[in-house]
Amino acid sequence: MSEWFYFCLLRIFPPAFRQRFEGEVLQLVRDRVRDERGFLSRLRLYSDLLVDLVLSLPRAYAHSWVHPQEATTATESGPVIFRTLGREPIHPIAIFAAGILTAAVISALTFVIAHQPVPVQTNPNEPVSPIARVIERLNQPLLPSSIHERPQVTSSSISESQQPVSSGRQTSPKAPVAENHLARKVSMPDAANGVIAVPTNQTSANGVQILVPQAALPPPHSASIPDKTPAYFAMLDGATNPTTQSNIDFATRPTEPLHLTIANGTESGTNRADGITIMLNGKTIASRAQVNQDIGTFSRDIALEKHNTIRVTVEGGAKSHVLVVIQ
Amino acid sequence: MPKRTLDPLPAAAFQILLALADGNLHGYGIMRQVEVQTDGRMRLGPGTLYNSIQVMLENGLIDEVEQKDSGENTSERRRYYRITPTGRKLARVEADRLASVLRVARQKKILRGDYV
Numbered sequence: 001m002s003e004w005f006y007f008c009l010l011r012i013f014p015p016a017f018r019q020r021f022e023g024e025v026l027q028l029v030r031d032r033v034r035d036e037r038g039f040l041s042r043l044r045l046y047s048d049l050l051v052d053l054v055l056s057l058p059r060a061y062a063h064s065w066v067h068p069q070e071a072t073t074a075t076e077s078g079p080v081i082f083r084t085l086g087r088e089p090i091h092p093i094a095i096f097a098a099g100i101l102t103a104a105v106i107s108a109l110t111f112v113i114a115h116q117p118v119p120v121q122t123n124p125n126e127p128v129s130p131i132a133r134v135i136e137r138l139n140q141p142l143l144p145s146s147i148h149e150r151p152q153v154t155s156s157s158i159s160e161s162q163q164p165v166s167s168g169r170q171t172s173p174k175a176p177v178a179e180n181h182l183a184r185k186v187s188m189p190d191a192a193n194g195v196i197a198v199p200t201n202q203t204s205a206n207g208v209q210i211l212v213p214q215a216a217l218p219p220p221h222s223a224s225i226p227d228k229t230p231a232y233f234a235m236l237d238g239a240t241n242p243t244t245q246s247n248i249d250f251a252t253r254p255t256e257p258l259h260l261t262i263a264n265g266t267e268s269g270t271n272r273a274d275g276i277t278i279m280l281n282g283k284t285i286a287s288r289a290q291v292n293q294d295i296g297t298f299s300r301d302i303a304l305e306k307h308n309t310i311r312v313t314v315e316g317g318a319k320s321h322v323l324v325v326i327q
Numbered sequence: 328m329p330k331r332t333l334d335p336l337p338a339a340a341f342q343i344l345l346a347l348a349d350g351n352l353h354g355y356g357i358m359r360q361v362e363v364q365t366d367g368r369m370r371l372g373p374g375t376l377y378n379s380i381q382v383m384l385e386n387g388l389i390d391e392v393e394q395k396d397s398g399e400n401t402s403e404r405r406r407y408y409r410i411t412p413t414g415r416k417l418a419r420v421e422a423d424r425l426a427s428v429l430r431v432a433r434q435k436k437i438l439r440g441d442y443v
Contacts, residue, residue: 006373013374017378017381020381021377021380021381024353024354024377024405024406025354025373025374025377027354027355027405028354028355028358028373028376029373031355032355048370048372049372049373051372052371052372052373052374052375053372053374055372055374055375056372056374056375056378057374059374059375059378060374060378
């Protein structure tokens, strides 16, 4: 009975200790039970065992570690001794405590995240970092109305005639239009959830696109496009306007290189064009191999002359569209 | 975890070394011998005894030998322990340290008697 009881108590000792000394400990208890008979002796035995258990158990755990074991491998020059770590299973109490701690930490983090909104910049006059812009976009999904409420562009003078608006296009009632400009809409079914109104000052043979040589027109989507005044701003869809050619003229030749940015499709990766080719003054600056279905945004530095001709070709389906910005 | 050291030597370990100084003993024999040599003041429980034995084995103070029990159960194999030269040297150092402590105590007239 005493031996069985102490055998149960031994379960709470470290596994390494039990593995090494369990038999000897039980033998010692067996010897004492055999030798210490009588009520008082037996009472003293039990009290000894309990006190010893209380005193020695913390010490056994405090000094419990994985013991190195030796394994030998014979070689020609003799045995080579490797010291390996002995196996010591993780104690169930440790697993339980780790589970409780993990649950507590996850709960605390969940509570903090749920009750602490991501800070966003509220003052529009202050410069906004790209990260803050992404956070703002995440917190406030882009709505169609927000596009129409953006400040629109007053275009510069144009000389070429305007193409009539095709049947699939609509004019936005909110878009401010310059006197000598025709406001047009380019179909952006997914990105703008409908249409977007921007003025234009250039035409092409197979469909007018947008050319805005000045003024502040923020890009309607894609946080990767820097928020600067675009020198050229074109939105094309692959179905109705696969190719457009425009002229970009400056009063003087730009001394600093400009940046070409292409946003293909929507931010979520849908409605991308299959291939985009851009030729600037007869030279290919973006090819189908560089900008295709797999590419969301593409950018590179370009050098412009005083008078430039840019030709953009978009290959894609009915809803595929692309945004080209030169800044 | 760093290896356990025996500096200072715990009382239980010192008593075990003293118990093994006269010959090899198994666990129960060590416990009895310690009880005898301390006039019953120290009775090592199994946990304390084998914790100490584990540390002393790791530090090379004692060795493990296997021999048949000389008692009634001759077929029973027990693990016997014997003191190593390192253990004997450490026990001597500890005894010297205690002796010097006792000398000081006697000089200070805290302890009477001339057995040290």
